[in-house]
Amino acid sequence: MPGDDDVFLQAAIEEAEKGRDEGGIPIGSVIVHKGKIIGRGHNRRVQHGSAIHHGEMNALENAGRQPASVYKESVLYTTLSPCSMCSGTILLYKIPKVVIGENRTYLGEESLLQSRGVEVVVANNDRCYELMQEFIAKNPTLWAEDTGEVEVKA
């Protein structure tokens, strides 16, 4: 029987798949407060022409304005290791735990998070990895843009 982390990571994967089906970057996220999803999101770089709507940011935005106490009791699930923007946001709102689908495709700021006391769990989920590998094979430039690396306007 799957545990809570598996169930919520699966919800993040469903968001990643939604993003892929929209032609976007397949990274999804959910924010969970006391066993309930309060925000779902996926990367919207392509769909909204956005520089800031990574999956995690989109989930937090969709959760709306929450009191600090809610963030401090929440867990953020994301299909891919969080970049410095998303990690900084986790620190701003003092989210105590992050569950990461995979960090083989991209290793974000996990060390920074841990150094500030955030619990970081890496699930090594094959589906998360496959989604990214399939996407990058088809769209290498777009992926590079999302990590701040691409040198040409996408």
Place this chain on the structure above:
Amino acid sequence: MPGDDDVFLQAAIEEAEKGRDEGGIPIGSVIVHKGKIIGRGHNRRVQHGSAIHHGEMNALENAGRQPASVYKESVLYTTLSPCSMCSGTILLYKIPKVVIGENRTYLGEESLLQSRGVEVVVANNDRCYELMQEFIAKNPTLWAEDTGEVEVKA
């Protein structure tokens, strides 16, 4: 005669004043590439019910999708010391220089930015400080929410 930094900080202050006039938190930002403003923004927590549109994030979003080379040659101006979310975003996009209006009201992640090689200039601008002090005196709870500290739903 004012230097470039003064001119662009003034543009960020005008954004902060726009935010105040809309009933929002008076923090503004502009992103400047080779002497030209490519994105302007201000905090939209109140106006858009946003958890992620701090002034700096809003300026970056309004600049649209830019190639990595543009960010790497840009300067971000902000009326207030950038929090961990906005600092993480500066790191993601490798923005090499940040000009900060003031850091007396709130000291963000300046040390982290400097440790990663970002040039941090603090202008100690009185107008930036006054705008925040006037706002906080009138709206202490709202300000606490923006820094992830407030315990009640605003």
